[in-house]
Amino acid sequence: MLFLFPSAIFITIFLIIPAVWTLYLGLTNYSLTGLAAANPKFVGLQNYATVLKDPEFYNSFKLTIIFVIGSAIIGQALLGFIIAWTFSDKPGKLRSFVEVIIILAWMVPSSVVTFLWSAFLNGQNGTLNKIIGGQTEWLITHPMLSIIVFNSWRGAAFSVLLFGAAIAAVPKSHLEVARIAGASKYRQLRDIIVPASRGHILTNLLLISLWSFNLFTPYLLTGGGPGGKTEILPIFVYEKALRYFNFGIASAIATIMLLINFVFALIVIRRGKQK
């Protein structure tokens, strides 16, 4: 037990205290400026009431859902599964090559990646416009699509690797019995690979949905704009706290996000346990 003591101290300082602090802040009118900064007052659930009446919050929540479905579920999980499945029966060298390329997107730091994507999507001299011809300012005309494609590209590696491992774990003989029976590739996928990978699929969906739900990186690309079109919840919280200095409201939103994550995780985990 004594050995756990140092790590317990660190966990308390860096995780538990900030979490409790956030919960507490959500119940005050704490702010970085003005009277409330010097003398924060306990306001009970008033912040929560304000947030839940705020149409901007619901808009931000809607944008977050679009972002999660687009980039996590379709972009990363579905596309990742298709890539993993496509290369599962290809020779090892080709598969390794594709994996390395995909992992590279995962390895590079966020700030560097967003810089590259800014350059890629730039209206005047962007790589994309040079390739397809045109002057489209992608981040302005298609901001949500841009961050969805960005996050899909960025995070697909995880799904590709996880699903790749799940598919590789299906014994060859299982697929061969199906082949001898005359099952098409699609049937092999539907009847054998997907049921065998069920646990991996649920775990993957849980993780990447939570990651995308809490992802702040799109801020580095669009700053939440233009006109709040990409102001997903993590960016919304950031704006409330560090642009409007309203820590009470920001903490309340953060707590609501935590609750949403928690409920979502519970549902997925419970489904995973059902047979």
Place this chain on the structure above:
Amino acid sequence: MSGFVEVKNLTKIFPNGTKALDSLNLSIEQGEFFALLGPSGCGKTTLLRTIGGLEQVTDGEIYIDNTEVTYVEPGDRNIAMVFQDYALYPHMSVEENIGYPLKVRKIEKGLRAERIMTAAEALQIQNLMDRKPSQISGGQQQRVAVARAMATRPNLYLFDEPLSNLDARLRLEARTFLKQLQRELGVTTILVTHDQSESLALADRMAVMELGTIRQLGSPAEFFHRPANLFVAAFIGSTPMNLLDGKIVNGMVHVGDSQINVPFATKSASEGQNVVLGVRPEYVSVSSPQSGGFTGVVKVLENLGTHYLVSIDCNGLLVRGTVPDGEEPTPGSIISLLPDPKRTLLYDKESGDLI
């Protein structure tokens, strides 16, 4: 074309350059239980898988029932395969597992249920239909795998070591059962195994393979009594055959200090030829010392149940024979081991072939 399964000049080279099959020819009769036997890496599984269509051939042709199937998809060959790991789907019940190939082939529900039931009854697993594969024993899993193969009513069964995951006692039971079932169904069956006793027990005819080629083809009795070469001689038999270097001198085989008189075998050998004398321990009897044969000190006695396997040291040469239970010599005593001249074989030292 005569055989039900005809394999012509079949060559399989894997992408990494391994030549698994080397212009192999084989003909298997309708209704025959045929065993492919050999050490691991000899190409027996590759041959089975190319017949099943799971591996692409590099060169050559395969015919099943007078139809060329060399490039036909496995699903269109009307075959069924049982794998070593049984390949039962963990998320399906026993019933769904047996019915899966029928479902893929779009066999109507009523007929499907009927076929599933017939197969399950034949294998006595009717009471397990709702269980998952993880809830039944290894022996039962093996039966489910066979039932699944049976339910598709194929023209040809391909068995890839279906018994090797069972424990020794269950394996014997399953062996008898499998042979009986094959007799009743009368469907041509190819079995791959590395276990020579399984092959001898089950097959009507068998082939021993080495390095992608067939070293001998024939009935189990032929394999046991007259192995065609040293490779097969060493491979077949639960107690290893005595294989002793010798030379033909004056119509006798000189092995070490011993002179063995085996007139039947020496007839076709030439004087001065370097040979290997082969005789199964089962055909070596014990006699009193100095009465011919191999004389030496009894080193090891092994109890085989009804018999003892006796190993004697004959001036550095190890010779084995069997004696009935109760007549075994005492270790350390000097005895002679006398090969049965009619059962003794001679192989050419150079080529390894039977003389």
